[in-house]
Amino acid sequence: MSLLPRDGTAVHQFSFVDALVAGLYDGAFAASDVAAVGDLGVGCGDSLDGEFVLLDGVGYLCRANGVQRVDPTDLLPFAEVVRFRPTFTAPVTALSEKQFEALVESLVPTNNLFYAIRVDGDFDGMTVREATRQQRPFPGLAEAVKSQHESAVGATSGTMVGFKGPDVFQGLSVADFHLHYVDEARQFGGHVMDFALRSGTLTIEAYAGFSLRLPQVSSYLEAELDDVDADEAIRQAESS
Ligand SMILES: [Zn+2]
Known part of the structure; x- marks a missing residue:
């Protein structure tokens, strides 16, 4: 098993996190275009209406009132996906979120590449937040997260998917761990936000490539993005 990237593979990102920080939540990319370049990933819904999960090529939007399949024509303001062909697989048991992150950090050869992460498992507890639909004019992300919904459940079985990204990509992407x-x-x-993993399977793939597609909706084209001071807002909003 190796955690070195294969040649030619890349993380495909649609829009970037500083654009969300600036309140650019207009859906700009069809879910079908996102799924055309990846089968696993994360993102958010139009108008920040829910958290996007791409799992085995199927898109879901997770909202406070449940989970819905995404239609191919649904528009997403932000997504980060890969064609996931994991090169590392290991059983994992009895890990808090911090212990899980420490484990992944001990496994990867460097913090300066992208890693896609998937954990299928049984959890003793899971705390998530779901962003809620924002009204125009959209507030910035720091304001929008004040209305986010948080839910915690006990025993649950399911799948965590997401990324560990290099710190220097904070603002374009999310530094460190970002899991849905x-x-x-x-x-x-x-x-x-937090979890206790009872047992499961951890799979990882590393990527040295990063491709970024910019939105072409008018709200993006007309936005002033020269003084987005994003780091603190991202830490609050995207880090767990
Ligand atoms: Zn997220």
Whole structure:
């Protein structure tokens, strides 16, 4: 098993996190275009309406009131996906979120590449947040997260998917860990805040490539993005 990237593989990102920080939540990319370049990933819904999970090529939006399949024509303001062909697989048991992150950090050869992460498992507890639909004119992300919904459940089985990204990509992407969860019943999920993993399977793939597609919606084309001071807002909003 290796955690070195294969030649030619890349993380495909649609829009970037500083654009969200600036309040650019207009859906700009069809879910079908996102799924055309990846089968696993994370993102958010139009107008920040829910947390996006792409799992085995199927897109879901996780909201406070449940999980819905995404239609191919649904528009997403932000997504980060890969064609996931893991090169590392290991069983994992009894890990808190901090212990899980420490484990992944001990496994990867460097913090300066991208890693896609998937954990299928049974959890003793899972806390997620779901962003809620924002009204125009959109507030910035720091304001929008004040209305986010947080839910915690006890025993749950499902899948966590997401990324560990290099710190220097903060603002374009999310530095360090960014994981979303959807349960097996496809009824509960969101942006992972905290969890206790009982047992599961961890799979990882590393990527040295990064491709970024910019939005072409008018709100993006007309936005002033020269003084977005994003780091603190991202830490609050995207880090768990
Ligand atoms: Zn997220």
